[in-house]
Amino acid sequence: MAGHLMGGRLRKWLCAVVLLALSPAGIAHADVSEAGSSGFTVTHEASVPGAPLAAYEAIGQIGQWWADAHTYSGDAGNMSLPLQAGSCFCETWAAGSVAHGRLLLAVPGQFVRLEAPLGPLQEMAVSTSMTFLLTGERGGTRIRLVYVASGREGQGLDSVAPAVDQVLGEQMTRLQRFLAAQPRP
Numbered sequence: 001m002a003g004h005l006m007g008g009r010l011r012k013w014l015c016a017v018v019l020l021a022l023s024p025a026g027i028a029h030a031d032v033s034e035a036g037s038s039g040f041t042v043t044h045e046a047s048v049p050g051a052p053l054a055a056y057e058a059i060g061q062i063g064q065w066w067a068d069a070h071t072y073s074g075d076a077g078n079m080s081l082p083l084q085a086g087s088c089f090c091e092t093w094a095a096g097s098v099a100h101g102r103l104l105l106a107v108p109g110q111f112v113r114l115e116a117p118l119g120p121l122q123e124m125a126v127s128t129s130m131t132f133l134l135t136g137e138r139g140g141t142r143i144r145l146v147y148v149a150s151g152r153e154g155q156g157l158d159s160v161a162p163a164v165d166q167v168l169g170e171q172m173t174r175l176q177r178f179l180a181a182q183p184r185p
Contacts, residue, residue: 031169032161039150040161044172046143048179052109052134055141056083058179059112059132065178070119070167072098081114089114101130110134117149118167120160126151145172 034041048055058065060083066076073093081089081103089101101116112132121128126149133144147168151157 032165035158035161037156037158038153039148039157040164041149042145042147042161042165042168044145044165044169046172046176047137047140048143048176049140050179050182050184052136052141054182055132055134055143055179056109056112058175058182059083061178062089065171065174067170067174070171072096083108083112089116101128104129105131118164121149121164124151124155124157126155126157143172143175 031042031044032040033043060081062081063077063079066079068074068076070076071079071091073091073095075093078093079089079091079100081087083103083106085103085106087103088099089103091098091100100118100122101114103112103114105111105113111134114130115128116130117124117126117128118130128150129146129148131146133146135142135144145168147164149157149161149164
């Protein structure tokens, strides 16, 4: 039953990716900085209130800001991301678990880098790098999210890039809102 449920969720996610990739809005999204059949790069930036250390710590509270719709369990509260190299960006629920990624680099207030083949990219055996770069700026922090995916030549990754861009753009907006709602000293 759990395998059937997981397969159903995966099929729904893949259908959403294909629909977004084929939609005019998905193609027009400007944050896909590079795309080819064997890989793509997506970049998002946001200014948030607070110091870079607060933004860094918020990234580790991923279960509080990630969208439920982009999880296997349907509940982002099941996600965790300890900010220590080698730790798992995981989701665990009664019917199963998934490792969305692995933390490669954690420098408080500066960087968070993961190897994170999200959604269908995991099944496609795609190599990825998801980096959050944090820079202090007047009145807050600039977060730059760079997601790089690479696979085999001819794999058609350029067709999923717009959907990945949309999903990551949504997560950046949610992170920005989460940080804006945090109390400040």
